[in-house]
Every structure is written in structure tokens, then in C-alpha cells.
Amino acid sequence: MSAAPQVALAVVLRVLVRATDPARREAMRKLVVDAGHLPVDSPSAADVVLSDQVHAGFAAMPEHGGQSLFTPRELEVLGAIGDGLTNKMIARRLDISPHTVKFHVESLLRKLGARTRAEAVAKAREHRLSNTVEL
Amino acid sequence: MTELIEQFSSELAARTAALQGAVAAIRLPRGRYVSAILWRPDVVVASEQSLPEREEFDLVLPGGAQAKARLAGRDAGTNIAALRLTQPAAPPVLAPGEAQAGALALALGADGSGGVSARLGLVNLAGPQWHSLAGGLIDRRIALDLRLARAEEGGPVFSAAGAFLGMSTFGARVRVLVIPAATLERIVPLLLKDGRVARGWLGVALHPVAVPDALHATAGQPSGMMVMSLAEGGPAAKAGIVPGDIVLSVNGAQALGFRRIAAQLAADSIGRTAALRVVRGGSVLSLDAVVGARPAA
Numbered sequence: 001m002s003a004a005p006q007v008a009l010a011v012v013l014r015v016l017v018r019a020t021d022p023a024r025r026e027a028m029r030k031l032v033v034d035a036g037h038l039p040v041d042s043p044s045a046a047d048v049v050l051s052d053q054v055h056a057g058f059a060a061m062p063e064h065g066g067q068s069l070f071t072p073r074e075l076e077v078l079g080a081i082g083d084g085l086t087n088k089m090i091a092r093r094l095d096i097s098p099h100t101v102k103f104h105v106e107s108l109l110r111k112l113g114a115r116t117r118a119e120a121v122a123k124a125r126e127h128r129l130s131n132t133v134e135l
Numbered sequence: 136m137t138e139l140i141e142q143f144s145s146e147l148a149a150r151t152a153a154l155q156g157a158v159a160a161i162r163l164p165r166g167r168y169v170s171a172i173l174w175r176p177d178v179v180v181a182s183e184q185s186l187p188e189r190e191e192f193d194l195v196l197p198g199g200a201q202a203k204a205r206l207a208g209r210d211a212g213t214n215i216a217a218l219r220l221t222q223p224a225a226p227p228v229l230a231p232g233e234a235q236a237g238a239l240a241l242a243l244g245a246d247g248s249g250g251v252s253a254r255l256g257l258v259n260l261a262g263p264q265w266h267s268l269a270g271g272l273i274d275r276r277i278a279l280d281l282r283l284a285r286a287e288e289g290g291p292v293f294s295a296a297g298a299f300l301g302m303s304t305f306g307a308r309v310r311v312l313v314i315p316a317a318t319l320e321r322i323v324p325l326l327l328k329d330g331r332v333a334r335g336w337l338g339v340a341l342h343p344v345a346v347p348d349a350l351h352a353t354a355g356q357p358s359g360m361m362v363m364s365l366a367e368g369g370p371a372a373k374a375g376i377v378p379g380d381i382v383l384s385v386n387g388a389q390a391l392g393f394r395r396i397a398a399q400l401a402a403d404s405i406g407r408t409a410a411l412r413v414v415r416g417g418s419v420l421s422l423d424a425v426v427g428a429r430p431a432a
Contacts, residue, residue, distance in 0.1 A: 023364060042188070058184055058214045059307040060276075061266040063392045069345040069358050072381065132342045132363055133268060133393045135400060 013037045016046035062131050068111045077104040082121045150241060150297055151253045156227045157291050157299075159202075160195040160245035161218075163187065170244040170290035171218070172302055173197070173226035179218040180323055182289035182304040182314075183209045186216050196224050199249025208326030212271025212334060213318055214304055217326040229291070231316035232298020234261040234277045239295040242279060242303050242311070244287025256281025256311075258300075266394050270334055270429065274321070277301065277313035335400030336429035337385075337409065338369020341393070344381060346414065353419055359383045360390040362413075374411065374424035381414040400426060 015032045017039055019025040028050055032039045040046050070078065073094075080090040087105065091098040105117070112127070114120035159179055160168040164187070171181035171194070179194065186192075186209065194202040204218035234240070235258060242254040262276035279292065283303055292300045292313050299316050306312040325332050341360035351357065359381040365372045376382075382390045385399045386409055399409060404426045411422045 057305040057307045057309060058182075058312065059268045061268050061270070061393045061397065063394060069343050071345045071347050072361060072379070073347065075344065075361070128342060128363075132340050134340045135270065135337050135393070135396055 013047045014040045014045055016040055016042070016049045018049055018051040059130075061133060070108070070111065074104055074108055074111075077101065078108060078120070078124050081105070081108075081117050082124075147241065147253075147255065150293070150295075151243065151251060154227060154241075154243060154291070154293060154297065155251035156197045156225070157229060158197060158243050158245050158251050159224075160247045160249075160286075161186065161204075161289075162193040162195070168195070168245065168247045168286055170287050170303075172229075172289070172291045173224055174217075174229070174319065174323065176223040176225060177220045178207070178323065178327065179204055179220060180289075180302060180319060181216045181218065182302065183211055183214045183216040184304070185285075185288050192218060194218075194220070195245065195247060195249055197226075197249060197251070200224075208330035208332075210271065210322055210326060210332040211269040212267055212332060213273055213322050214267065214269075214271070214314060215302070215319060215322045215326065217323050219327070229299035229316070230297070231320070232294045232296065232300060234258045234275065234294070234300045234313065234315070236261045240279050240281070240300060240313075241293045241295070242281060242283060242287070242290060243293070244284065244290040244303075247286065252284075252287055254281045254283060254287065266397050270397055270400070271332070273314060274317040275315045277315060278306070279303070279311040279313060281311055283311045333402040333405060334429040335402070335404035335409075335426040336369070337371045337400070337424060337426065338366030339371045339376065339382075340364040341382060341390075341396070343392075346381065346383075350414055350417065354381075354383055354414055356383060356389055356391065358391060359414065360393075360396070370409075370424045370427040371411075374422045376411065376413065376422060376424070377415070379415070383412040383414060383419065384410075386410050400429075 015037050017028045029039045087098050087101045091101045112120050112123045114123050157173050159171045159173050161171050162168050169185045171179045174180040190206050192204050194204050196202050203221045207217040207219045209216040238258050240258050244252040246252050257280040259280040260278040264274050265276045290303050292303050301313040301315040304312050340363045342363045344361040345358050346354045362378050362380045385396050388395045405428050409424045409426050413420050
């Protein structure tokens with residue numbers, strides 16, 4: 001008999017997933033299913049709500065006066081860092097030179113005020129969540 | 136000196152007692168409740184974000200009487216929900232007043248059994264109008280220098296003179312904000328009439344980006360809004376917008392900030408054409424989208 005530990009779920013929760021970004025919502029739904037819980041669509045049928053909102057509360061629409069913005073290329077590099085890719089792998093994925101990747105990464109770290117790649121990914125996620133508006 | 140403090144204290148208590156007739160409690164699941172304002176004899180106003188999605192609510196009126204109310208409408212844009220009581224109550228008349236930074240503010244909440252809870256603080260900020268993340272226009276930015284319990288959200292806020300400043304709510308980072316009386320006057324009648332506040336909608340999630348150097352001259356502006364995601368079958372998707380496009384302008388209004396674009400999507404924009412200028416793959420395109428109505432949150 002296999003001695004693999006079995007994790008028994010005490011309860012199956014009905015979970016309402018809330019995210020403005022459809023791709024993100026889908027990823028969160030998958031997380032819920034993989035954890036053995038049941039995603040539901042109606043708030044009245046839900047035991048708990050899983051939301052990607054960092055700040056609860058009635059928030060103001062952000063204005064980005066003066067703060068440094070990322071270029072589309074920097075956003076791509078940021079996404080690749082988030083996927084755990086090295087500079088060499090990013091260069092291959094985006095079809096640019098490793099030197100250019102290094103340049104973009106340095107620019108990203110500076111703009112985000114981050115010291116490590118992991119810190120940059122975390123800060124960028126928060127930045128993106130609070131600066132993406134559905135219109 | 137003691138007399139002055141006692142006088143101040145008893146005036147506050149008297150004010151609270153005189154105004155507590157405007158505070159109701161809305162029952163929530165699992166024995167919890169949230170505060171609300173008896174705005175008119177048959178209309179109750181509450182913080183939209185605090186209410187579960189339901190049509191019928193059980194209320195506790197001032198004095199402890201039980202009541203039932205039906206949801207008349209909710210607007211996430213201004214964070215206002217309006218409910219209609221099945222039996223009219225007898226609230227005090229709320230005389231609206233203007234908030235002034237540095238002045239005292241008295242925030243009332245419900246205690247869940249017909250009584251009142253009170254908080255005193257300064258009007259921390261009384262600024263100009265602002266847009267919420269959900270696209271609503273709030274007439275003034277009023278923040279209070281006080282703490283509020285979860286259950287006290289949605290109660291009325293008064294000036295020292297007893298004038299009605301608005302409804303308390305939580306902003307970002309649990310900061311206590313006031314939805315001004317003027318915004319309630321503007322939005323609640325719309326909710327009672329139509330059940331919602333119509334707002335224009337493109338069906339895009341936008342994120343500000345810098346326009347790449349090579350495209351500065353063509354774009355004619357330093358930044359734009361990248362399309363991060365699209366609502367399937369939404370107005371922008373129908374117009375041929377794809378994720379990754381950088382929106383430069385909407386109806387000629389440069390996409391340098393969210394408010395400028397939101398201003399193009401007022402209620403009267405629904406059904407009209409919005410001219411979009413976007414950057415895609417190194418060139419600038421012009422696309423026309425028919426503005427839709429923003430679906431309920």
C-alpha cells in the first residue's frame with residue numbers, strides 16, 4: 001500500500017471569485033477548483049469571496065501625474081520575470097539581445113524602487129492592480 | 136473651564152439624541168448588521184459596498200421596531216444603495232450642509248437594536264469633486280479624522296450645527312470618507328426611478344503606459360493607456376480593439392489620465408460613437424466604437 005499522505009478536506013467551500021481581469025478570474029477559479037472547493041457565480045450562494053482587490057473600500061480613480069510609466073516592452077519583460085525566466089530566456093522569448101533585456105530589467109528595478117527581481121514582481125503586481133481601470 | 140467642557144459634552148449628547156431618528160440598521164447574515172440613513176419617510180440609503188446582493192432586507196428602525204425594505208437600486212460608481220420601506224417611518228428632516236476642513240463632524244451609526252452609536256472627529260479634508268474607481272462622480276472629497284466600526288458604515292454624518300454632511304463609508308485603506316449630501320440628492324432619485332445609474336461603457340481594462348520613443352512623433356503624446364483585457368462582445372471588442380493596443384485618445388480627449396476618458400463616458404454617451412485613436416504594431420489606427428451601457432457590477 002502506498003504511504004502517500006492523503007489530505008482530507010474538512011469542508012468544501014462555495015467560493016465566489018472576483019477579479020476585473022478575465023484571465024486573472026479564470027486563474028483564480030482554477031485555484032479554487034484545484035483546492036477542492038466549489039466556485040459559484042452568485043454572491044448569495046457563496047460562503048466566501050475570493051477577490052484580487054488589494055485595498056478594500058471605495059477607492060478613487062488613480063491619476064498617474066508625474067510617476068514613471070512602463071513602456072509596453074518593459075511590461076513584457078516584467079511578465080517574463082514573473083514567469084521565473086532568466087535574462088537569457090527572456091531574450092529568447094522576446095527575440096531581443098540579452099544586453100537589451102538587462103537594460104530593461106535595470107530600468108524596471110529603478111522605476112519600481114525594487115532591489116530584487118522578486119520584489120519587482122510583487123511591486124509591479126500591486127501597481128498594476130491599483131492602476132488598471134475598467135471603462 | 137469644567138463648565139465649558141460639560142456644556143460641550145451635553146450639547147453633543149443632545150445633538151446625537153435629536154438626530155438618532157435618522158439611523159437605521161440593516162440586518163446581514165450571521166447576526167451582523169450595517170448602518171443606514173432614514174433619508175425620507177419611505178426611503179433608506181446605505182453604503183452600496185456593504186450590502187450583500189439581495190432584493191429584500193430586514194431593518195431595525197430607531198426605537199427598535201422591525202421593518203422590511205426592498206432594494207430600489209444600487210450604484211457602485213457612487214457607492215450608494217437606495218431601499219424602499221414597506222411601511223413609512225418618521226425620520227427627522229435632514230438639513231444639508233457643507234463640510235469644512237477642520238470643523239467637527241459627528242458620525243452616527245446603528246447599534247443593531249434600535250439605538251445609536253456616535254463618533255466625533257475633525258473633517259480632515261473637504262476637497263473638490265472626484266471620480267471613483269467604479270466610474271462615479273462624487274461631488275466633494277470629504278475625509279474624516281475618526282475611526283468607524285464595520286457596522287457603523289453607512290450612517291449619517293453631521294456638522295457641529297447639526298447640518299447633514301452625508302453618508303459615512305470606507306475608502307481605500309479603511310479611511311473614513313463621506314459621500315456628500317449633494318451626491319445623495321443627485322443619485323438617490325435616479326435609483327428610485329430606474330434602479331440604476333446609467334454610465335457609458337467601452338468594455339476595456341486600461342493601464343497607463345509610456346509610448347515607446349520610436350512612436351513619440353507619430354503618437355504626438357508621451358503616454359497612453361494599454362488595453363490589458365477586453366470584455367467579450369463588448370463595445371471595444373466589436374470595434375476591433377485587441378489586447379495590447381495603446382489607446383491615445385477617445386473623442387479627441389488624450390488618454391493621459393483615467394478621468395479624461397471617464398468624462399467621455401457619461402450617461403448621455405450611451406449609443407453614441409466614440410472615436411478611438413490607438414497605436415498597434417508601430418502605426419496609429421482610428422476605430423469607432425458604439426458606447427454601451429455599463430453592466431451592473
